[in-house]
Amino acid sequence: MSPASPRRRLPLPSWLPASRWLADYQRRDLSADGLAAVIVTLMLIPQSLAYALLAGVPAQMGLYASILPLVAYALFGSSRTLAVGPVAVISLMTAAAAGQVAGGDSATFLLATTVLALLSGLMLVGMGLLRLGWVANLLSHSVIGGFISASGLLIAASQLKHLLGIPLHGDTLWALGASLLAQTGRIQWTTVILGLLTLAFLFWARSGLKSLLARTRLSASAADLVSKAAPVLAVILTTLAVEGLDLRRAGVATVGAIPGGLPALSLPAFDAELWRALLLPALLISLIGFVESVSVAQTLAAKRRQRIDSNAELTGLGMANLASAVSGGFPVTGGFSRSVVNFDAGARSPLAGILTAVGIALTALFFTPWFQALPKATLAATIIVAVLSLVDLGALARTWRYSRADGLAMAVTMAGVLLMGVEVGVIAGVLSSLLLFLWRTGQPHVAELGQVPGTEHFRNVQRHQVQVSPSVLSLRVDESLYFANARHLEDQIYDCVMQRPQIRHVVLLCSAVNQIDASALDSLESLNQRLGDAGVTLHLSEVKGPVMDRLRRSPFPKHLHGRIFLTHFDALRALDPASLAPPP
Amino acid sequence: MSPASPRRRLPLPSWLPASRWLADYQRRDLSADGLAAVIVTLMLIPQSLAYALLAGVPAQMGLYASILPLVAYALFGSSRTLAVGPVAVISLMTAAAAGQVAGGDSATFLLATTVLALLSGLMLVGMGLLRLGWVANLLSHSVIGGFISASGLLIAASQLKHLLGIPLHGDTLWALGASLLAQTGRIQWTTVILGLLTLAFLFWARSGLKSLLARTRLSASAADLVSKAAPVLAVILTTLAVEGLDLRRAGVATVGAIPGGLPALSLPAFDAELWRALLLPALLISLIGFVESVSVAQTLAAKRRQRIDSNAELTGLGMANLASAVSGGFPVTGGFSRSVVNFDAGARSPLAGILTAVGIALTALFFTPWFQALPKATLAATIIVAVLSLVDLGALARTWRYSRADGLAMAVTMAGVLLMGVEVGVIAGVLSSLLLFLWRTGQPHVAELGQVPGTEHFRNVQRHQVQVSPSVLSLRVDESLYFANARHLEDQIYDCVMQRPQIRHVVLLCSAVNQIDASALDSLESLNQRLGDAGVTLHLSEVKGPVMDRLRRSPFPKHLHGRIFLTHFDALRALDPASLAPPP
Incomplete structure (x- = not known):
């Protein structure tokens, strides 16, 4: 057989x-x-x-x-x-x-x-x-x-x-x-x-x-x-x-x-x-x-x-x-x-x-x-x-x-289950993990950047020996921009600029931004407006392909007072060439 | 006065x-x-x-x-x-x-x-x-x-x-x-x-x-x-x-x-x-x-x-x-x-x-x-x-x-407010925006990468003319790894490998990964284990500083069968140098 x-x-x-x-x-x-x-x-x-x-x-x-x-x-x-x-x-x-x-x-x-x-x-x-x-x-x-x-x-x-x-x-x-x-x-x-x-x-x-x-x-x-x-x-x-x-x-x-x-x-x-x-x-x-x-x-x-x-x-x-x-x-x-x-x-x-x-x-x-x-x-x-x-x-x-x-x-989940029963425990756990996620991504890491002298690279000013422009503020946001952090970032950047009256340009390096949702788009619009009212121009740099495709479907690129640069180095070369260190 | x-x-x-x-x-x-x-x-x-x-x-x-x-x-x-x-x-x-x-x-x-x-x-x-x-x-x-x-x-x-x-x-x-x-x-x-x-x-x-x-x-x-x-x-x-x-x-x-x-x-x-x-x-x-x-x-x-x-x-x-x-x-x-x-x-x-x-x-x-x-x-x-x-x-x-x-x-918010009242409307709106956010980031963009010939750059194989190794699978995830996408990514990567029996190594390019939470860490551990059981070695490359700091606090780097490479080019040079195109 x-x-x-x-x-x-x-x-x-x-x-x-x-x-x-x-x-x-x-x-x-x-x-x-x-x-x-x-x-x-x-x-x-x-x-x-x-x-x-x-x-x-x-x-x-x-x-x-x-x-x-x-x-x-x-x-x-x-x-x-x-x-x-x-x-x-x-x-x-x-x-x-x-x-x-x-x-x-x-x-x-x-x-x-x-x-x-x-x-x-x-x-x-x-x-x-x-x-x-x-x-x-x-x-x-x-x-x-x-x-x-x-x-x-x-x-x-x-x-x-x-x-x-x-x-x-x-x-x-x-x-x-x-x-x-x-x-x-x-x-x-x-x-x-x-x-x-x-x-x-x-x-x-x-x-x-x-x-x-x-x-x-x-x-x-x-x-x-x-x-x-x-x-x-x-x-x-x-x-x-x-x-x-x-x-x-x-x-x-x-x-x-x-x-x-x-x-x-x-x-x-x-x-x-x-x-x-x-x-x-x-x-x-x-x-x-x-x-x-x-x-x-x-x-x-x-x-x-x-x-x-x-x-x-x-x-x-x-x-x-x-x-x-x-x-x-x-x-x-x-x-x-x-x-x-x-x-x-x-x-x-x-x-x-x-x-x-x-x-x-x-x-x-x-x-x-x-x-x-x-x-x-x-x-x-x-x-x-x-x-x-x-x-x-x-x-x-x-x-x-x-x-x-x-x-x-x-x-929270364990305490909920033990002290208030299985259902309350699992619901409390889900809600707390959601809220904690929103809270964590709601306050993303924002680094001020400077040029690594002689290169086209920009790094965190607090971690590296870098060259900083007096009139151009370079910021990198290490998180997608969405409703949970949009308003916070808008305020953070605005406040940062208000404390330094000599700043004329802000360039947002977007290499770590995987998404920009409609709330974040509104916040960018509003940041652009608020900074404009205060005499400061907002620019973006290194926006990812899919994110840029989506931005083009909105009026934001037209409203933006500044420009969207392909690389951050391009931005500095256009806005404050004198601040850039020459190659060694 | x-x-x-x-x-x-x-x-x-x-x-x-x-x-x-x-x-x-x-x-x-x-x-x-x-x-x-x-x-x-x-x-x-x-x-x-x-x-x-x-x-x-x-x-x-x-x-x-x-x-x-x-x-x-x-x-x-x-x-x-x-x-x-x-x-x-x-x-x-x-x-x-x-x-x-x-x-x-x-x-x-x-x-x-x-x-x-x-x-x-x-x-x-x-x-x-x-x-x-x-x-x-x-x-x-x-x-x-x-x-x-x-x-x-x-x-x-x-x-x-x-x-x-x-x-x-x-x-x-x-x-x-x-x-x-x-x-x-x-x-x-x-x-x-x-x-x-x-x-x-x-x-x-x-x-x-x-x-x-x-x-x-x-x-x-x-x-x-x-x-x-x-x-x-x-x-x-x-x-x-x-x-x-x-x-x-x-x-x-x-x-x-x-x-x-x-x-x-x-x-x-x-x-x-x-x-x-x-x-x-x-x-x-x-x-x-x-x-x-x-x-x-x-x-x-x-x-x-x-x-x-x-x-x-x-x-x-x-x-x-x-x-x-x-x-x-x-x-x-x-x-x-x-x-x-x-x-x-x-x-x-x-x-x-x-x-x-x-x-x-x-x-x-x-x-x-x-x-x-x-x-x-x-x-x-x-x-x-x-x-x-x-x-x-x-x-x-x-x-x-x-x-x-x-x-x-x-x-959803508008329909809720008009048809079921203001409270139901705002709650339905908040829940739907949360669920939609989780759903969207839950299925992140994963690109298979190949080498741009003659350079150290790696790009999406579907968008660019690139060189691909037959035994090393290069993947880039365009999203932080967290509970809403951890399990999905684990399955996606595992299934992708199972369909190609000639794959011996998987290298995950992490340049767009801003966070890895505990759920995602578990999923990485489990992916490492499952791939290992199937005879495939998992590696990471270009892990961001803060993410790496955190990973070091866990036993994952020790459990990882493969290595964590500084750059993706390093990974390919170590794992399949023959697949890399020589500089022009």
């Missing part, structure tokens, strides 16, 4: 991204995809239950969110190895948003989580079709980084309730802390011991188990995969402990009965007010889910010299969320750790995702009774270990050292 | 801006200031009554807003000739904001207008103290221009009710139009005739009267001043007509009894909910009032080679609004037409403003009975003529021709 025989087995339309990888699918890929699917399924079962717990929904919804969404992404996504499903940060955002609109009503809460998946799916597909992927750029890396770290801390704090066996309420660090302090007397110590043991085991598995396995005959990557399966072992051991030691009687809370079977397909009920209230959270969930997922997909694609089309990614993730919504799930996206495991386990194509979905479907059909005695504390410990690896507080110091503005945006 | 005798007559503290102009006040300035004050007072009386009408408050509040605020600005402002008081656009914004919170209750409406002045005053003073004047830069010229034009149209439409003698309701063009169509049968024709005659006279005065006066022995500037006093003449003539022809019986609405006397000093009652609801409108009123006022002040200052300190202007306008709030007025700012008249009439110092305040105070004390028979139609005509001169629809076409993005922002 030729290796090409499985080609074009399925009559898929060519516009479907999946047709591309199915067209050259090889039989030998199947075993690789199958193995990866088994490993990811084992990893995904406890994760899907845990993230359902984090999102505040019944455990089976975690399984449902790990079946159809994986199939939808395999058909519509552009990454070959991204593993889609419930992830920690998105589950936290889902819980916060649904909690806000539900007001304590659990039916509304469940409906809200499904509506969030639906709205988020519609938004992502819409952005994909309109090629609006660039909107995600509003989230700067500092904001994303701060958001992920702070969310990790907040998630860990929120899971303390399962480790301590007491109900904690609140969406912020303060609220959770206050809730904890009020109930210290009610801590359930059997649960605490079980939870701490699980935590210790999971942390040890991350480092100790790996080096232990490395000493065996296992390859390094296999050792890595086995150590990543530690949560499965923890699930089995603690479930057996609960059954064997009858810990439920000692007060240990377990997952309890999970209805078996596959999800029924249906659309969430329409409720205009509820949908409207969830629009903004759904947008934030979409953007953050997309940014996180696409960066994982790109990192993995680069390792095999493949490429990710970010608009196709939007559609793929959107379809995954729509699939989640119609099958009773909640918002999903591409997860970092699962995707890395999928890649490392050798997944060759999105078929691995489809096979994983089959694995979870089988679990939902046949194995749910096995999780009845699974302690919630185990799942909480799994979550805590997973999210604490996302927390990178050192990034704050590193970013601050590199750029005060970015560090500040990160700090 | 020496001309220096009036120096330092008042023991003012030196931190008060007024101490500066009082210190060198000359006796001969007094007569100039006095004359200007008389002319501005005559102009301000009908304007203050008209803008009170526009703001929806009793006529005397217009007078009150023209007394203490002028004194406060004279003491704290930095412009020598700016005439502060009620202005059209701010009065419209006041009416819209107060109308929204009052819900038809006139006591709440009046309280809201005073609270708006108070909040706006506090915000302006606060921004002045914190030196936050740059926040006003968020309002691009396109947004301001579109806002002023659209507000002018909306104000003119809103005044139709006084010209037609029917009550019109609504804050948008649609609402006003619908209200008008529903009441066409109730139009008060005597009022219409009176209003149209006044309108015709005022329009004629703007052009015809001026040229008529120019033929007399009056100087051009005096003719200009007299023609600007036409509203006063209109007020006198129509008041006499109402009295003489008993037009009130024919249904012509008049200003009615205005309580005489000076305003009592008091603070508006505190109402947390009301204040909170007015925070955003007060911020918008502050910013728009400030931007409009400061540009007038700067234009006038330039004509006498004086300077405006924008932070002092914030404080000055803030104190004027606080003064308005404690004396029963509504929000004020520097007005364009009055300031020009003040300047042209020869005002030398802010004393002209104080004398104008005395003039208005005398009016409030003794002359209010004279306005009892003044028809509202006359005031409406005054407003319409004044605001239609602000409408510049051609600006939309001009801006669009220069820059699609700016034109679009202006169109």
